[in-house]
Amino acid sequence: MTSSTAGSAASSTSPPLPAAVLWDMDGTLVDTEPLWLRAETDLVTEHGGRWTLEDGLSLVGNPLIVSGRTIVERTGIRLSPQQVVDALLVRMVAAVRSAPPFRPGARELLEECVAAGVPAALVTMSYADLAGAVVDALPPGTFTTVVTGDAVVHGKPHPEPFLTAAARLGVDPSRCVALEDSVPGVASAEAAGCRVVAVPLHVPLDDAPGRSRVRDLRRIGLADLAHVAAGRTIDDADPAGVVVS
Incomplete structure (x- = not known):
């Protein structure tokens, strides 16, 4: 050693x-995980749901469509998993282009x-x-x-x-x-x-x-x-x- x-x-x-x-x-x-959590929380809140830090951390490393499906199932927001993914990506691309962490x-x-x-x-x-x-x-x-x-x-x-x-x-x-x-x-x-x-x-x-x-x-x-x-x-x-x- x-x-x-x-x-x-x-x-x-x-x-x-x-x-x-x-x-x-x-x-x-x-x-980017704090950026993902912020994007998830903002999206879910805008559609009347609730999202926590623990929820966000449970998605770390998942395929995006799996995360989108989990968000819909846990929060009941009226979006499809693919719509969740698409909306999150718009927010994430803007944030990363502004200041890649x-x-x-x-x-x-x-x-x-x-x-x-x-x-x-x-x-x-x-x-x-x-x-x-x-x-x-x-x-x-x-x-x-x-x-x-x-x-x-x-x-x-x-x-x-x-x-x-x-x-x-x-x-x-x-x-x-x-x-x-x-x-x-x-x-x-x-x-x-x-x-x-x-x-x-x-x-x-x-x-x-x-x-x-x-x-x-x-x-x-x-x-x-x-x-x-x-x-x-x-x-x-x-x-x-x-x-x-």
Whole structure:
């Protein structure tokens, strides 16, 4: 077991870099969950319903149509699930284009991947309009491919989104590292055979064999992800640095 500072895993022999880094969007790349909660609350209230923080957190990581269906079922508002999704997306795209809320360290880690020639994919259950608003806030070519919730048949926790991303990149999922903040997202990536770094934000993510966890993307770099891709795990519980085991 060794310890490293952020961005540089301690090892005399560095393992090969990941074949690709697969990024979740909401809650991982950008902290949009407060924006989603505000949009959900405003929409439900406008239609005579009630929506709580607990309700909003229960939707984290879900396919949007599942969230739309849940909102209708819980609140009884007179909209179809698709109408709920469409209305939420209008609000979310406007909010993200105004001020994309990137998580600390996310852009720096992306820049490191680009500089090293490691392809990055965005794998999100948000739809193309919202994903595009986030991607447009980054330098062109940051993401080699983008897989959105409206482009897959089965959303997270099904493995299809991550398998689709790996297939588009022409890489083995087992050589990819997925960054995720939600229970459905982690399940999806692990089912696809990816190595997972869980980055909890608004919901807790349990420890599990072979699963890495960090509190903050500023704590890790591409060298750490190389260790994860090689089958090791990382944890940043130690204040001195990331622990590789």
